[in-house]
Amino acid sequence: MTDPYHARLRAPDPGAPLIFAFHGTGGTEDQFFDLVRQVRPDAGIVSPRGDVSEGGAARFFRRTGEGVYDMDDLALRTARMAGYVADHKAAHPGAPIYGFGYSNGANILASVMMARPELFDRVGLLHPLIPWDPAAADLTGRRVLITAGRRDPICPWPLSERLIGWTSAQGAEVATEIHDGGHEIRQGEVAALAGLLTG
Template identity: 80%
Template structure:
């Protein structure tokens, strides 16, 4: 079995006709962080919530970094491919189920990286407080629905970089929505409402 398929994950199969939703936690979170949130938003949805397999001083992450906002790009590329293979294998087990995904902070970053490298995997993408400090290559994202959320005073994910990410997704043909607040890195109610609209509509 490929190492790609060894993520520890909490899962639930989708009801007939319901989507399969992949959930990616933030730094220090785990497979339980957003599992119940999905169940509340879309009770019939399938859920795949993997635990990051990188430890940063005991905090689970999806890829390595050398400092705040400074990514180990070689490690990110490797783990992006592993996650893409994991997503594809899980999706193949539920043929016909639409594939959605959302992530928060580090989870949003690995999801964004997977989408950029493999734009056909996800139909709907929720990126809560992402930080993409590199210039992505073009990708074909026509027909994809993308939600990007942010705090305008987020010290970890500065708004100007988030705004550039919004523009990048729009330039790739995605249908982009945003949910902003005046705070920092915390998730607020307006973001959860926008996420629910993305996953349910």
């Protein structure tokens, strides 16, 4: 398999899930690798580095401003990432496929989930920002965690609330972890993510 992303990888132990971890803007493939190792030591890990540079900061797709996405680029990179996930899934037949991401990583993961809902069994979206109206997608049987800050200056709470409603309406089993802060990841979110990855 040719790997289109620079990534840190670990093969899953027998019977364990394969977990995709997507960093936020300016993060790297190292941002969540050790967290997954701590929470789920038996899991396989695929932690890619975003292939778009914004002033030297790695991202998974282009934007023209804060919260203003280049939708053509997002569509292109969503398709590329979906193919990447599908290739890794095919390489580990029978392994449950989980994914989580923070901020920009949550956005690319959400976009892949919307386009190819069959790829992931469980999805964790930490502070996602989905400023468009997604089309319907069958998420029946999927577990989705969405976390948010009510005072998040980057991901406005009404958009988080809308995404929670949309995901639930598509048939997913939705859990949430909401705090009164901003864009930072708090301990309650880490605990909720650990529950998603291990429960």
